[in-house]
Amino acid sequence: MSQPTPSFYNLAWRWHFYAGLFVAPFMILLALTGIIYLFKPQLDPLMYDHLLNVSPGHHSLTADEQLTRVQATYPQGQISQYLPPVSPERSGQFVIHSGGRELNVFINPYSGEVLGEQDAKLNLQAVARALHGELMIGTLGDRLVELAAGWGVVLVVSGLYLWWPRGQSAAGILWPRFTRRGRVLWRDLHAVTGFWGAALLLFMLLSGMTWTGFWGKQYADLWNQFPAAMWNNVPKSDQEARDLNTAARQTVPWAMENTPMPVSGAHAEHMGHGAMPSGPAAPGITLQDVVDTATARKVEPGYSITLPTTAEGVFTIAVFADDPRNDATLHVDQYTGQVLADVRWQHYGNVARATEMSVMLHEGKLFGSLNQIAILVVCLIILLSSVSGLVIWWKRRPQGRLGVPPLRHDLPTWKTGVVIILALAIVFPMVGASLIAVWILDRMLMILRSKQRHELRS
Incomplete structure (x- = not known):
């Protein structure tokens, strides 16, 4: 008589439990x-109307005139970035380091x-972004x-195994039994x-992981290559x-x-005999010169x-565009105004293009409000699935x-x-290491409980 096929349902449930409790x-x-x-x-113009919105005038100040006004207001501040107005109805913005x-x-x-200031790291959007990316720690x-x-990937895979119909009706499988x-x-x-949102959650997890500091960097180093001639x-x-x-601000794509990053001054005549400069920046070109370069090179507003x-x-002109096909990153020599690098969408490899597109989909920016609504639905699915999972655990857990x-x-x-575990360990080494650690801990707990039960019987 043949042995019955072993059921791994409880094993998958066990892994789903561990993954869910952590994730x-x-x-x-x-x-x-x-x-x-x-x-x-939508939120920024509502919350910061007095900072962002202006009445268009007939004549605008140059970037250097704006810079002078801001420096006069913050004489001890160090200006690190300038964001020109994105439209005639918007203000200009400077990022300043002042008083810590x-x-x-x-x-x-x-x-x-000068319309006012905003803490660059503690405003609502910066906090949300920093929490989203690194929990602000x-x-x-x-x-x-x-x-x-x-572990979210483990959650999805194990969840689909648990969901797989085993002779049940469609109610409770494809739609909830509200009765x-x-x-x-x-x-x-x-x-x-969980079922209807599985593919969407996997997309959100994988597209988001490209920004992580460990796996994301390895992924970028492996797949995101530019022709060597571009930098020779x-x-x-x-x-x-x-x-x-x-964590709070995205500058380059x-x-x-x-x-x-290129360096300035290597070919500047005033350096003499190829000597490299040292000390603080002392630009030979103006901020308006850099703005003019961006305009001449047709860099999309919002840079x-x-x-x-x-x-x-160097001066770095960068726009992380809602449509990645408009991405631009330019490095400009601070002494000569020479554009040392000008990298656009057409220079990206296929993996980089796919990644940039997926990131913009992830952020709800690629197709305007339609993309926003779709990602909002995904976020609500994630919330409902997570909260319902915690409620189920809370209701069934032993005291x-x-x-x-x-x-x-x-x-x-x-x-x-x-x-599956080996595949995850190879693709995501940190996750693989933690999976192995949890598996070892789980086996040890099982052995310990087995010994305790044996001792009680004897």
């Missing part, structure tokens, strides 16, 4: 902060009036978010939203363009993050200009215990499960 709080936080950042284009704070300072480009937070995203109450209804809500004749520094991005801070630094799903210790090796 659910992160998913709730990421969904809520994502919704806030998703509607930044980073400030967004807004100026009327027509009258020169730096590298540790970035790694935790990356782990949560990777039921209590844990059954919560279970239906969890299973149905450009004097380069050891700094990468990723250093211009922070993802595709540019692992590219080297920023990052100012050099050292004698070797004073976690309520880990029981598992027979004599199950044979689940070959499919092992293959």
